[in-house]
Each structure stands twice: as C-alpha cells, then as structure tokens.
C-alpha cells in the first residue's frame with residue numbers, strides 16, 4: 001500500500017555563494033522510520049535538516065511535510081515537530097528547571113510530567129544553570145526539550161556529538177526506544193557509522209549534494225560484500241555491475257565491493273558473466289569507507 005511520505009523533498013538545491021551544497025536532492029521519508037543521515041563533515045547535513053525545518057531557504061525545489069508546504073502547515077501540526085540543532089546557545093543564566101518551564105510555556109502539547117521523568121532518567125540536575133552544563137549534558141537538555149512535546153516527527157542534528165563513546169550508543173538507543181513508544185518518525189544526523197547500528201532502520205548517505213544511498217539497514221547489511229571474481233582474463237566493470245564500486249581488474253579476474261542491494265544474486269551474476277565469484281561480507285563501517293572513497 002502506498003502511503004504519503006511524512007517528509008517529501010524534490011529537486012532541492014542550495015548554494016552558499018559559489019559553494020553548491022545540495023544539488024537537486026530528492027528524498028522521501030516514510031512515517032515511522034528511524035533514519036540515520038550520514039555524511040562527511042561539510043557534506044550538508046545541517047543545511048538539509050535546517051531546510052526541512054524551514055530555518056534555511058533552499059534556492060530551488062520543493063519540500064513538503066505531511067504533503068503540505070511549510071506555509072500550509074497549521075500551528076497544531078507544526079507543534080508535532082521536535083528539532084534539536086547542532087549547537088544551541090542561549091538562556092545560560094537560567095536554571096535547567098526554569099528553562100524547561102519557560103520553553104514549555106510556548107507549547108500547548110508540552111507534557112510536564114514526561115519532561116520531569118526524562119530529567120531524572122538522564123540525571124540532569126534541575127538546579128544547574130544552563131551555561132554550566134557540559135557539552136553532553138547540554139545536548140541531553142535539548143533532546144529532553146524536543147521530546148517533551150511528544151513529537152510525531154523528531155529531527156536531531158548530531159544529537160550525540162558531544163557525548164563520550166560509551167554514552168553515545170546508550171543514550172541514542174534509549175532515545176530511540178522512547179520515540180518508538182511515541183510512534184515518532186526520527187531523522188538524526190551523524191558522521192559516525194557505529195551510532196546507527198541497532199538504532200536506525202534506514203540509513204541515508206548524503207554526498208555530492210544528493211542522498212546517494214538510502215536503504216533499509218538490514219537489507220543493506222545483508223548485501224554489502226567484498227568480491228573476488230576469478231576468470232582467465234581481466235574483467236572490466238560492465239553495466240551489469242552497477243551496484244559495485246572500487247572495481248579493480250586483475251590479470252585473472254577482478255576485485256570490487258558490492259555497496260547496494262543487488263538486482264540479481266551473486267550466483268546469477270557469476271553464471272551470466274561466466275566467472276566464479278567469492279564474497280566476503282563487509283561491515284557497515286567498511287561500506288561507508290568504500291562508498292565515500294569511491295565518491296572522492
């Protein structure tokens with residue numbers, strides 16, 4: 001059954017002076033998905049997420065949330081969206097509890113009890129001043145703020161960037177568990193592959209100004225592999241092998257990496273190309289290295 005995507009982007013472009021950051025990017029995100037948006041530093045993740053949030057304007061293209069342009073979204077719908085920007089400053093003199101009640105005052109959907117539960121769950125001291133929080137605690141504060149409206153759509157720009165490695169995974173998985181209880185759709189950016197494992201069900205890779213890869217995580221994990229093709233002669237990459245990158249012909253075959261789910265099975269490809277193909281599974285980490293290397 002076809003459903004309307006919760007976020008629908010068509011041919012979105014955005015440049016800063018001569019720097020083309022988004023290049024006719026199209027992307028649909030379905031209701032209920034937990035999407036990890038990967039991309040190198042400077043790939044344009046913040047630009048994309050802030051454009052989705054209507055905080056930046058694209059130069060061209062179309063963006064719809066719940067099948068409506070921003071100007072058509074009514075206030076109750078806008079209040080179903082939680083957003084955590086990358087670095088948030090301000091209100092430094094306020095105590096955590098005062099800050100949260102102040103912000104809560106702007107949202108009819110604010111759930112005070114839930115907000116307090118989250119503060120104790122993540123050990124955020126309500127008496128501390130916002131300006132005295134560590135980078136990680138400040139991120140937790142803003143995630144609590146975004147969750148306290150029980151959002152239907154939650155957009156997080158590098159939500160765990162300031163947490164130490166042991167906390168990153170734990171906090172992210174608790175956060176996603178909570179959003180699953182709320183049935184929220186979540187998009188979070190990161191440049192670290194291990195952040196998405198066991199947390200996201202979809203992975204998107206932003207590079208060269210487009211969503212170059214967008215797959216179901218499990219489907220992708222079961223497809224990606226390093227392959228060694230054996231033959232009597234060097235094998236060049238042909239149109240049959242579009243899901244492969246880093247193709248290297250050898251005197252007796254070739255090596256390459258499968259980086260997208262294959263249209264046909266490896267056995268079929270081997271039979272069609274009259275070769276023998278050995279595969280070694282790739283980790284998502286290796287996949288990310290291979291695809292970003294291939295993109296240059």
Ligand SMILES: Nc1ncnc2c1ncn2[C@@H]1O[C@H](COP(=O)(O)OP(=O)(O)OP(=O)(O)O)[C@@H](O)[C@H]1O
Pocket residue numbers: 016019021039040041042043044045046047048191
């Ligand atoms: N306001 C701005 N004015 C000019 N250039 C900008 C502006 N904001 C971003 N850029 C440039 O656009 C590109 C993309 O930046 P963006 O912050 O969207 O990337 P990112 O993927 O979020 O990076 P990171 O992972 O480092 O946060 C970078 O080259 C950046 O320098």
